[in-house]
Amino acid sequence: MDNTASSIPSKMKAWVYSEHGKPVDVLKLDSNYDVPQLKEDQVLIKVVAAALNPVDFKRMLGMFVHSDSPLPSVPGYDVAGVVLKVGSQVRTLKEGDEVYGNINEKGLDRPKRSGTLAEYTVAEENLLALKPKNLGFIEAAAIPLAIGTAYEGLQKTALSPGKSILVLGGAGGVGTMVIQLAKHVFGASKVAATSSSAKLELLKSLGADLAIDYTKDNFEDLPEKFDVIYDAIGQSERAVKAIKEGGKVVTIEPVGELAEPAFRFILTSSGAMLETLNAFLENGKVKPVIDPRGTFAFSQTPQAFSYLETGRVTGKLVIHPI
Ligand code: NDP
Numbered sequence: 034m035d036n037t038a039s040s041i042p043s044k045m046k047a048w049v050y051s052e053h054g055k056p057v058d059v060l061k062l063d064s065n066y067d068v069p070q071l072k073e074d075q076v077l078i079k080v081v082a083a084a085l086n087p088v089d090f091k092r093m094l095g096m097f098v099h100s101d102s103p104l105p106s107v108p109g110y111d112v113a114g115v116v117l118k119v120g121s122q123v124r125t126l127k128e129g130d131e132v133y134g135n136i137n138e139k140g141l142d143r144p145k146r147s148g149t150l151a152e153y154t155v156a157e158e159n160l161l162a163l164k165p166k167n168l169g170f171i172e173a174a175a176i177p178l179a180i181g182t183a184y185e186g187l188q189k190t191a192l193s194p195g196k197s198i199l200v201l202g203g204a205g206g207v208g209t210m211v212i213q214l215a216k217h218v219f220g221a222s223k224v225a226a227t228s229s230s231a232k233l234e235l236l237k238s239l240g241a242d243l244a245i246d247y248t249k250d251n252f253e254d255l256p257e258k259f260d261v262i263y264d265a266i267g268q269s270e271r272a273v274k275a276i277k278e279g280g281k282v283v284t285i286e287p288v289g290e291l292a293e294p295a296f297r298f299i300l301t302s303s304g305a306m307l308e309t310l311n312a313f314l315e316n317g318k319v320k321p322v323i324d325p326r327g328t329f330a331f332s333q334t335p336q337a338f339s340y341l342e343t344g345r346v347t348g349k350l351v352i353h354p355i
Pocket residue numbers: 086087088091140178182201202203204205206207208227228229230232247265266284285286287298299300341344345346347348349
């Protein structure tokens with residue numbers, strides 16, 4: 034791979050959709066797509082690996098048309114790759130830096146039309162961080178959107194040492210990060226999490242003190258109540274029954290009913306936040322979780338989306354090599 038600015042072509046391979054629908058129906062591989070233009074505060078990245086997120090197929094289905102960008106669009110938020118060129122106002126990053134990040138500052142507010150499921154992408158310098166030294170590109174790509182959502186949500190609940198938390202959807206991309214951050218970064222005294230039977234051991238290995246099998250138990254019927262519930266499923270009506278007096282429920286499911294006092298938010302991408310968390314990634318306290326069959330070749334991107342749409346993925350799916 035030649036990663037020098039002089040080797041930047043004007044056209045690239047990219048997965049593109051020009052109409053809304055299911056990924057297998059609307060996602061097309063274009064071998065002649067324009068390499069995105071660089072703005073002054075942005076860097077051009079040779080994408081090495083890109084991770085999928087539910088927001089990618091939800092946008093493709095047309096769920097967020099009121100705030101989305103016009104079509105055609107290249108999906109993809111998460112990237113790990115190499116900086117090929119920097120804009121004139123870029124201060125810290127330089128050519129050759131190995132970076133990772135979520136390229137869309139506001140999750141649902143006019144995301145970039147040229148996303149990360151392509152050979153090249155652009156992102157503002159302040160959305161990126163240097164790749165953790167101990168992680169490869171595949172592992173790094175699996176982190177940004179999920180860890181950002183986990184961290185921002187936990188901050189909004191004011192989780193602090195000594196408090197207890199229940200994570201609904203502990204085995205997903207976001208849930209696996211919430212468990213680890215709650216335990217190893219926010220210092221929760223007790224971390225409980227839900228999943229189906231086969232994933233309970235994973236929850237424990239990530240730091241859950243209590244793994245609840247949702248196929249056997251209703252968490253809201255258990256005697257124990259929690260200071261904080263992080264709802265990554267969209268079950269706020271049940272969640273509010275399982276909090277202590279004055280407890281907090283944050284839900285990240287972007288649509289559907291919200292039961293009082295639960296609140297929802299849409300994540301904001303931040304390179305500074307990734308820099309802060311790099312310490313925990315580099316000392317191994319927080320690890321990316323990639324589904325056992327979670328690495329797909331670029332040509333297999335629609336198949337990867339089909340798997341993600343089942344809602345059964347463990348951790349993340351990563352597209353590599355690109
Ligand atoms: P994933 O696709 O990674 O979640 C899949 C996981 O969910 C599976 O491991 C599955 O485990 C688990 N799961 C499914 N149903 C249940 C259930 N009833 N109880 C417990 N676990 C369950 O999704 P993400 O983690 O990436 O995202 C979760 C949701 O949050 C999505 O709706 C996404 O769009 C949204 N989101 C919102 C953001 C925001 O800013 N508001 C940001 C990021 C995500 P099992 O097989 O054991 O059921």
